[in-house]
Amino acid sequence: MTDLTERADTRFAAARQIADAVLFEGYVLYPYRASAAKNRLRWQFGVLVPPAFGRDRGEHAHQRTECLMEPREGAELSLELRFLRAQRRTVQQADAHGGFATVDELDLADRVLVPWDEGVEERVSLTVPVADLAAGVTYPFLLPAEDDEEPVYDGDRLVGRMLRRCEEVDGVLRLSTADLAGPYAALRLTAVVENTSDWTPRAGDGRDQALPRSLVSAHLLLGLDRGGFLSSVDPPEWARAAAAGCHNEHTWPVLAGPPGSSDVVLSSPIILEDHPHVAPESPGALYDATEIDEILALRTAALTDREKREARGTDERAGAVIDLADSMPAEVLERLHGAVRSLREVTDPAAAAEPLSPQTPWWNPAADRSVDPDLDSVLVDGRPVAAGSRVLLKPGRRRTDAQDLFLHGRTALVEAVLHDVDGSVHLAVTVEDDPGADLWRAQGRFRYFQPDEVALLEEA
Known part of the structure; x- marks a missing residue:
């Protein structure tokens, strides 16, 4: 030694x-x-x-x-x-x-x-x-x-x-x-x-x-x-x-x-x-x-x-x-304002290389040409789910906000398919019988679920 x-x-x-x-x-x-x-x-x-x-x-x-x-x-x-x-x-x-x-x-x-x-x-x-x-x-x-x-x-x-x-x-x-x-x-x-x-603590000795x-x-x-x-x-x-x-x-x-x-x-x-x-x-x-x-x-x-x-x-x-x-x-202070590092492979290099408008800030989804929330899809039970798909909500008990458990069994409309920087996929949805759905949609405020927390409904 x-x-x-x-x-x-x-x-x-x-x-x-x-x-x-x-x-x-x-x-x-x-x-x-x-x-x-x-x-x-x-x-x-x-x-x-x-x-x-x-x-x-x-x-x-x-x-x-x-x-x-x-x-x-x-x-x-x-x-x-x-x-x-x-x-x-x-x-x-x-x-x-x-x-x-x-x-x-x-x-x-x-x-x-x-x-x-x-x-x-x-x-x-x-x-x-x-x-x-x-x-x-x-x-x-x-x-x-x-x-x-x-x-x-x-x-x-x-x-x-x-x-x-x-x-x-x-x-x-x-x-x-x-x-x-x-x-x-x-x-x-x-x-x-x-x-x-x-060392042995005496009476009254603490941390x-x-x-x-x-x-x-x-x-x-x-x-x-x-x-x-x-x-x-x-x-x-x-x-x-x-x-x-x-x-x-x-x-x-x-x-x-x-x-x-x-x-x-x-x-x-x-x-x-x-x-x-x-x-x-x-x-x-x-x-x-x-x-x-x-x-x-x-x-x-x-x-x-x-x-x-x-x-x-x-x-x-x-x-x-x-x-x-x-x-x-x-x-230096400006650099602390934020940085986006994508861990996902760019699926369309030509689109990703397309120059952005100088007016497009880094936090705008349009800043990443490799994704499009309105057109992207994800497979659920082998079938593609994209914006406009109708799904049945079945939130998991361990990974979801407790309030989302009340939505179990409700139907929803997929508004967008979103990717985060860690490579996870999230579905932005509005609940179909929610009287405020149009208001939430207009404001861009949705509920979010992962693909294994929904089931695709057959289209009418």
């Missing part, structure tokens, strides 16, 4: 951008101030707490990854466990006698310093021959407690200090493989990450006391120098049953790196698709994936000077978001 080599580090580099997005997801949310209610309950993904705390509290102390791989002879598995360690920051103000007193905030000219838990990035890396994994490999790790002191100046005057404290964090990695029955030399890889801290002793946003990067991994969601047919039998707890493995590659897996506490990537329009980390980048950037730029000073004093990363929003050029 050796330290992670430079070659393995290069292999992970392509996947590290999306891994960083996982690591810092929800780290600090708009409006980027510690005083905001949404920033008082932090870190919801990949938190591995001390075992004694997680018991009976709905928190867990381990992650388990299982995936399939086809290593070649002499292959080595590289592993990188990445997580944040909560570093507790206390703010103190200097007094006239050379001492310091703990305060709730320290108001400076450029920022307002407040108590806060900073996230310190940690990595545990190792490389091990795949042949050694059959017997199982256990790799314990320990991060000792640390203290740090930083003086705070307002201009040339010492006005206070920040005290930082990292608690001890210890854990273990357990790796093993098992042979798969089948035509190929494939293995099931099991990688377990455990928090093994012996705030457990977080500094936890692995936060924990995830794994796995790499093979020879061979590759199999997709957990789209494995080859011979491995489908084995992939379905993989047991993953509190994490999910996907193929990472460029499309077509299979030598790296990212096992993430956030469910992703194979080969995830950050949109090229994204100007930088905003730490808040529940918001639209354009809206978030505009809202951030509109914060008051006092709010921006508090954000800069909350965390360096929050301050970077403020600076990004304040300095974002108009052309």
Whole structure:
């Protein structure tokens, strides 16, 4: 067993951008101030707490990854466990006698310093021959407690200090493989990450006391120098049953790196698709994936000077978001307004290549020459359904709006056949005996069903 080599580090580099997005997801949310209610309950993904705390509290102390791989002879598995360690920051103000007193905030000219838990990035890396994994490999790790002191100046005057404290964090990695029955030399890889801290909470201790002793946003990067991994969601047919039998707890493995590659897996506490990537329009980390980048950037730029000073004093990363929003050029902001990426094959290249009018905006259906909602059709039970077809509605119980269940058995007229960017097909319909059908049609407001939620009616 050796330290992670430079070659393995290069292999992970392509996947590290999306891994960083996982690591810092929800780290600090708009409006980027510690005083905001949404920033008082932090870190919801990949938190591995001390075992004694997680018991009976709905928190867990381990992650388990299982995936399939086809290593070649002499292959080595590289592993990188990445997580944040909560570093507790206390703010103190200097007094006239050379001492310091703990305060709730320290108001400076450029920022307002407040108590806060900073996230310190940690990595545990190792490389091990795949042949050694059959017997199982256990790799314990320990991060000792640390203290740090930083003086705070307002201009040339010492006005206070920040005290930082990292608690001890210890854990273990357990790796093993098992042979798969089948035509190929494939293995099931099991990688377990455990928090093994012996810290025991006292009466009244809550999540705030457990977080500094936890692995936060924990995830794994796995790499093979020879061979590759199999997709957990789209494995080859011979491995489908084995992939379905993989047991993953509190994490999910996907193929990472460029499309077509299979030598790296990212096992993430956030469910992703194979080969995830950050949109090229994204100007930088905003730490808040529940918001639209354009809206978030505009809202951030509109914060008051006092709010921006508090954000800069909350965390360096929050301050970077403020600076990004304040300095974002108009052309970059315009790119955030939206992008359409079609995953479907263009059925009529000549039509798709036909130039659009400069007045046709990107969101207008006419902007995509490869589809025509008024003329397109889709097969339902082997027969084409298009605009003007009459159908019987039979909405599914699991995939449809609950209100649509009341339309079960009603007849409807198909108004358009629509394709979304994920390649799914939707039927826009109006209910035939709805007295407001003409009004909905005039306004372009329809009900939407998938092809397997309707049955074609015989035309009179």
